Every structure is written in structure tokens, then in C-alpha cells.
Amino acid sequence: MADFHDIFARALKSGDASALAAYTDGPPETKFKVYRNNVVKGAADTLGDAYPVIKRLVGEKFFQGMARAYWAAYPPAGRTLTLYGEDFADFIEMFEPARPLVYLADVARIERAWLEAHHAPDAAPLKLADVKGLPPDELAGMAPGLHPSVRTLASDCPVFSIWRTNREDEAVQKISLDAGGEMTLVHRPQMEVRYRRLSPADALFIARIGAGQDFATASNAVADSFPGVEPAPLFIALLKEGIFKGKDT
Secondary structure (H helix, E strand, C coil): CCCHHHHHHHHHHCCCHHHHCCCCCCCCCCHHHHHHHHHHHHHHHHHHCCCCHHHHCCCCCHHHHHHHHHHHHHCCCCCCCCCCCHHHHHHHHHHHHCCCCHHHHHHHHHHHHHHHHHEEEEEEEEHHHCCCCCCCHHHHCCCEEEECCCEEEECCCCEEEEEEEEHHHCCCCCCHHCCEEEEEEECCCCCCCEEEEEEEHHHHHHHHEEEECCCHHHHHHEEEEEEECCCCHHHHHHHCCCCEECCCC
């Protein structure tokens, strides 16, 4: 049975059903072709649900072709398609017909971040009430790490603006690539996935906490790199957003 499963898997990927003839009463090509088309379409539709902005940007026909090409290169490894498409952004980056759309792969990375945040483990974030009243030295020395849903992305293109308008707006706003790069935060502190554009100072603070540093060290890094930014209000704002890992997480 294991041999058949291996042969069947290879046939699915290649589209060549000839090796299955030994396991069927008649020519397998017709039924196999129908089955394979259904499998590929199911995977492509799953990608379309996970990457709706990519589909909107390139159109249904282009997306279906790209999704089928992705399936041929990266067929699903598990029984569920819930998180299928882990390498889709990297694939888009190398997909020749998509090369002129220099922002597309990073838009896909934001979509992936949204999906991963949505499916991240439920966990209570650190709250303002958890740190209120702590001695300053104790608060400064806390190194909670990031909430498990937190995802950040830096891009040379204005991908957050591109992604947001295509996700939220019926009439898409025109975004100039000359607007420059943007950094994106995606996370789910409670039930709803949240997202926003990050400032460089925000991104640095989050990166330092994600690397295991304490609040004092992260604040000093922000103060050194961005003299015009006050670390304390930045910290409070991020704390209220639920960026940091809770005490019992």
C-alpha cells in the first residue's frame, strides 16, 4: 500500500498516470485527470482565500495560473490545507511573469502574516494593569518577549498601503511606488487580527523585545537611534496594543 501511495503522489505531481495502470482495471488516465484537476483546483482556491489581495492585484486568471504553478512546485505536504502556502511569497519572487510587480511578494508576506496571526495560539498579552505600580527598576528589567501572534515585515515598497487599500476599499486608492518603503505590524492579541504601519522606532523596539532584551535596553536603543522619539510613550502605546507576551503565556 505504501508503494501505491508513493506512486500515486508522484503521478499527482507529474500528471502522468501511466504508472497507475497496474492498480486499475482499465486505463486510469480519464478518471485520474478529473481527480487531479479537482485536487489542484482545491489547492488553488485555498491559496485564493489565503491571499485575496494578491488575487485582486493580478486578476483571477493570472492568479489561477500562478497558484497551479506553485502547486506543481510545492504540493501540500499535510492532510489539511489550512496553512498551505508557506512558501508562496518566495515563489512569487521567482515567478517570471510576476517579476515586473516588484511589490507583489512582500504583499504576499503580509497576507501570510495575517494568516499566521489568525491561527497563532491563543494567549493573553501583557496588559497595562500587569505592570501598573511596579517599581521602575523591576519594570525596566522585564523581558517578556513578544505575543506569539506578532509578525512584522519591512519592505522597500509601500506594501502596507497597497495591501490595506486592496483589502479594505471597494475603490482602490492609487499608491505610488515612489512613496518609499513601509514596515508592517500584524498581530492578534485577542480574537481579532489587527494591523498597522510601523514607524522605524516602533519596529526597532519590537525587534529588540523579540530578541529577548528587556524594556530598558530596548528603550535605550530607540533613544540612541531616534533622538527625537520619547521611548516611554512608545512603550505605553505598544503595551496597550497587546504586543508583548503576558506573564502566564
